[in-house]
Amino acid sequence: MAKYSFQVNGRPVTVESWDPAQPLLYLLRNSVGLHGPKFGCGLAQCGACTVLLEGKAVRSCVTSVKDVAGRSVTTLEGLGTPEKPDTVQAAFIAEQAAQCGYCTNGMIMTARSLLNQTPKPTLEQVKQALAGNLCRCGTHTRILQAVLRAAKA
Amino acid sequence: MTSTSSISRRDLFKTGGAVLVSFVLALPKRGAAQSAAASTESGKPVDPREVDSFLAVHADGSVTLYTSKVDVGTGLRIAMPQMAAEELGISVDRIALVEGDTLITPDQGGTGGSTGIPRGAVEVRQAAATARQALLALGAEQLKRPASELTIVDGQVRPAAGGAGVNIGALIGGRRLSLKVDAQAPLKDPARYTLVGKPLLRPDVPGKCTGRHTYIQDFTLPGMLHGRVIRPASIGAKLLSIDESSVQGIPGLRVVHIENFLGVVARDEWAAVRAARELKADWSEWQGLPGNEGLERYVRQGPLDRDQELVSRGDPASALPASDKQFSATYQWPCQSHASLGPSCAVADVRADGATVWTSTQGTHGLRASLSKIFSIPQDKLRVIYLDGSGSYGGNGNDDVAADAVLLSKAVNAPVRVQWMRHDEHGWDPKGPPQILELRGGIDLAGRIQAWETQMWLPTSVPGTRPFLGVDAAGIVQPHGQGAGQISQNGDPPYAASNVRVVVHWMKQTPLRVSNLRAPGKIANVFAVESFVDEFATAAGIDAVEYRLRGLTDPRAIEVLKRAAEMIGWQARPSPNPRAAQGNLLVGRGIAYVRYKQAENYIGMAMEVAVDRASGKINLRRVTCAHDCGLVVNPDSLRNQIEGSILQTLSRALHEEVKFDHSRVTSIDWASYPILTFPEVPAIEVALIDRPMLPPLGAGEASTAPVAAALANAIFDATGVRLRTVPFTPARLKAALLRS
Numbered sequence: 096m097a098k099y100s101f102q103v104n105g106r107p108v109t110v111e112s113w114d115p116a117q118p119l120l121y122l123l124r125n126s127v128g129l130h131g132p133k134f135g136c137g138l139a140q141c142g143a144c145t146v147l148l149e150g151k152a153v154r155s156c157v158t159s160v161k162d163v164a165g166r167s168v169t170t171l172e173g174l175g176t177p178e179k180p181d182t183v184q185a186a187f188i189a190e191q192a193a194q195c196g197y198c199t200n201g202m203i204m205t206a207r208s209l210l211n212q213t214p215k216p217t218l219e220q221v222k223q224a225l226a227g228n229l230c231r232c233g234t235h236t237r238i239l240q241a242v243l244r245a246a247k248a
Numbered sequence: 249m250t251s252t253s254s255i256s257r258r259d260l261f262k263t264g265g266a267v268l269v270s271f272v273l274a275l276p277k278r279g280a281a282q283s284a285a286a287s288t289e290s291g292k293p294v295d296p297r298e299v300d301s302f303l304a305v306h307a308d309g310s311v312t313l314y315t316s317k318v319d320v321g322t323g324l325r326i327a328m329p330q331m332a333a334e335e336l337g338i339s340v341d342r343i344a345l346v347e348g349d350t351l352i353t354p355d356q357g358g359t360g361g362s363t364g365i366p367r368g369a370v371e372v373r374q375a376a377a378t379a380r381q382a383l384l385a386l387g388a389e390q391l392k393r394p395a396s397e398l399t400i401v402d403g404q405v406r407p408a409a410g411g412a413g414v415n416i417g418a419l420i421g422g423r424r425l426s427l428k429v430d431a432q433a434p435l436k437d438p439a440r441y442t443l444v445g446k447p448l449l450r451p452d453v454p455g456k457c458t459g460r461h462t463y464i465q466d467f468t469l470p471g472m473l474h475g476r477v478i479r480p481a482s483i484g485a486k487l488l489s490i491d492e493s494s495v496q497g498i499p500g501l502r503v504v505h506i507e508n509f510l511g512v513v514a515r516d517e518w519a520a521v522r523a524a525r526e527l528k529a530d531w532s533e534w535q536g537l538p539g540n541e542g543l544e545r546y547v548r549q550g551p552l553d554r555d556q557e558l559v560s561r562g563d564p565a566s567a568l569p570a571s572d573k574q575f576s577a578t579y580q581w582p583c584q585s586h587a588s589l590g591p592s593c594a595v596a597d598v599r600a601d602g603a604t605v606w607t608s609t610q611g612t613h614g615l616r617a618s619l620s621k622i623f624s625i626p627q628d629k630l631r632v633i634y635l636d637g638s639g640s641y642g643g644n645g646n647d648d649v650a651a652d653a654v655l656l657s658k659a660v661n662a663p664v665r666v667q668w669m670r671h672d673e674h675g676w677d678p679k680g681p682p683q684i685l686e687l688r689g690g691i692d693l694a695g696r697i698q699a700w701e702t703q704m705w706l707p708t709s710v711p712g713t714r715p716f717l718g719v720d721a722a723g724i725v726q727p728h729g730q731g732a733g734q735i736s737q738n739g740d741p742p743y744a745a746s747n748v749r750v751v752v753h754w755m756k757q758t759p760l761r762v763s764n765l766r767a768p769g770k771i772a773n774v775f776a777v778e779s780f781v782d783e784f785a786t787a788a789g790i791d792a793v794e795y796r797l798r799g800l801t802d803p804r805a806i807e808v809l810k811r812a813a814e815m816i817g818w819q820a821r822p823s824p825n826p827r828a829a830q831g832n833l834l835v836g837r838g839i840a841y842v843r844y845k846q847a848e849n850y851i852g853m854a855m856e857v858a859v860d861r862a863s864g865k866i867n868l869r870r871v872t873c874a875h876d877c878g879l880v881v882n883p884d885s886l887r888n889q890i891e892g893s894i895l896q897t898l899s900r901a902l903h904e905e906v907k908f909d910h911s912r913v914t915s916i917d918w919a920s921y922p923i924l925t926f927p928e929v930p931a932i933e934v935a936l937i938d939r940p941m942l943p944p945l946g947a948g949e950a951s952t953a954p955v956a957a958a959l960a961n962a963i964f965d966a967t968g969v970r971l972r973t974v975p976f977t978p979a980r981l982k983a984a985l986l987r988s
Binding site for chain 1: 320321322449450452453454455456457458459460461462463465466499516517518519521522587588589590591636637638639641667669670884885888889891892893894895896899917918919923924925926927929931932
């Protein structure tokens with residue numbers, strides 16, 4: 096089986112895959128053991144699988160492993176821990192911006208990507224940045240507040 | 249290398265379950281450490297009459313609570329410990345909560361109908377109050393003081409007047425209380441609450457925000473295989489043939505075929521995903537659905553099980569024609585999906601001597617009973633364990649996928665994880681039923697309701713559990729019950745009216761399988777009733793809030809209605825808005841009120857919208873909600889539930905309709921079944937009205953009920969157009985604007 100090497104959360108990893116088109120999501124979850132990114136649709140429609148590739152939000156359910164070789168991936172686990180959350184995670188916790196939490200990975204990773212590029216977004220900019228991330232529980236207002244809180248931190 | 253297991257239904261039930269033809273992939277050996285279901289922690293009581301069923305005090309003074317109610321993102325995980333901690337005199341962080349495990353949690357019923365607090369936590373609280381009395385008695389012996397002089401603070405039984413105490417762990421830690429729950433055990437005076445009513449943080453949120461929370465989708469077992477199920481091309485199709493060569497290149501794959509049940513199992517999840525996508529299978533033709541367009545005719549003409557008169561007061565038949573003004577209108581609500589963000593998932597480990605199923609079902613005990621019967625596994629050998637999943641909002645695909653996992657695990661004799669794909673969840677989750685309501689009514693010259701009649705068409709209940717998809721496909725005998733929850737409530741006006749009749753035409757059949765979907769039936773019923781009341785108010789030339797207040801006497805009802813109106817800055821005037829135009833936009837406000845189930849929460853809701861005249865697009869501006877659910881346990885979790893109820897129902901009212909043709913559901917992803925997105929999100933303001941001396945009501949769904957009505961009333965106020973069919977798509981509103 097072919098091997099693919101890349102960085103995940105600052106550490107080098109090598110994974111094996113029988114299919115160069117295998118989406119990164121499955122390898123992160125099943126080979127690397129990182130469960131932050133979630134399978135939601137496999138169609139890049141919902142955002143639950145979002146990771147950062149070179150600091151920018153991408154949908155890992157449609158990102159082939161071969162396209163990630165040699166590059167740097169950050170998952171939700173790589174941002175921080177319950178004890179030492181990063182500013183976006185801390186803001187989500189402070190706002191209790193989750194219900195079931197299945198979409199939370201995508202919300203935080205997309206927000207992190209937004210804040211990397213636009214450190215002080217307006218409410219409207221946050222809404223637009225998250226327009227492609229779906230939440231079914233209806234936690235939207237808290238998520239928006241959390242991103243604005245993180246921008247102030 | 250692929251191997252195919254074509255299994256007969258009878259073979260599947262042979263001892264051990266492994267009945268396969270050739271199989272090339274070497275399966276991992278099962279470790280002895282993975283003991284069969286029922287061997288751990290056995291012996292713990294689960295009888296809901298016993299205190300030990302609900303709680304255990306450990307030697308270090310910490311406490312574990314046990315409940316069959318589960319936290320599906322609702323905050324029960326903090327609220328229940330708050331209520332128990334208050335009685336026990338310990339801090340919340342000394343409490344662990346075990347949810348939904350058939351081996352060790354008492355059966356308090358499934359999680360639904362907002363019963364987590366009013367039943368689940370209230371029962372746990374009573375057990376805790378009983379335990380408190382026992383702990384005080386034990387402390388009295390130890391401290392040689394009368395129990396009446398003692399209290400429990402920070403897990404210490406000690407004299408209320410002060411002085412040395414003894415830890416509850418030292419009194420009973422690790423041992424059973426062996427007590428019956430005492431329904432008369434005194435509860436703490438709410439005036440002295442220190443934990444209940446506080447916005448304590450939910451313990452699961454840090455893990456959810458850092459990728460450390462284990463969902464069912466994340467759960468793994470040693471040697472676990474990944475399964476996917478291939479549903480038929482049309483709903484009632486029969487499997488005619490499979491072409492295994494179509495998946496020949498996929499490694500380590502096994503195809504499982506039991507009558508019309510078709511699944512794939514592989515060690516690599518992506519292999520299973522690709523195989524499910526690429527496996528060529530021929531299915532028979534089937535065309536048994538009416539299609540969306542034919543749904544109304546299907547409902548109205550379909551065979552009826554029976555008519556049921558739910559409300560019969562006065563003589564509406566005579567009063568209606570005698571009314572000064574008469575009205576009639578038809579309101580329609582489409583089939584909707586739970587549309588869980590993560591497709592349903594389960595892991596099953598079926599062995600010769602029993603089985604364990606990990607699932608995010610909302611009813612572990614009910615699922616165990618069903619699976620036990622269908623698969624002939626005795627209940628004491630079958631353990632069903634809850635793990636969090638993606639929000640389910642009722643009966644989504646969770647139970648079906650658990651049965652899929654059991655079938656596959658039994659067939660391949662290994663633990664199997666099955667996760668549905670997006671098209672499986674959208675296409676095959678049981679749906680919220682379509683609803684048609686025909687209303688007739690009359691008012692006098694002062695606007696007072698003289699007569700009211702509601703007729704509803706709803707799918708009837710059939711005793712027994714809902715059939716599992718996979719079990720049906722495999723040809724295994726199972727019950728074919730039908731039910732969608734308490735869907736006929738709130739069909740009558742909550743205002744003064746002496747001549748009222750509400751009739752349900754219970755339909756024998758339903759085009760798609762149905763199940764309970766958040767606030768079953770009541771969102772549509774309130775949509776119809778509260779829209780119709782608005783029609784009366786408009787015809788009478790009376791402000792919509794004032795009109796409602798005239799028909800209410802209950803002070804709790806009046807308070808929520810007034811608060812919601814005040815918060816949005818309501819100016820009294822009749823509808824529609826005489827000054828609606830703001831550029832290309834038409835601006836309006838609406839109000840709705842409900843007493844949930846005519847017996848529970850009081851909710852007032854107001855909304856402000858701006859309608860784009862040219863496109864028919866509805867811009868949501870503000871929503872205000874005043875909410876009275878009795879005692880408030882955790883105000884922040886409660887607000888989260890209310891905000892979620894409002895936004896999810898706005899999504900349902902604006903966007904959602906399950907589409908189907910004559911053979912299958914065709915809205916099978918987020919493009920064909922769109923939901924609310926961030927740019928549409930309005931500002932939301934919630935006022936909680938706390939009633940500490942009253943019992944706590946459930947609040948997971950009640951505030952969904954007035955949402956569609958308040959929205960429709962706001963659209964009418966803005967445009968003068970009354971939308972009576974959901975969803976309120978731009979195309980639908982634009983067409984109505986052109987007609988007006």
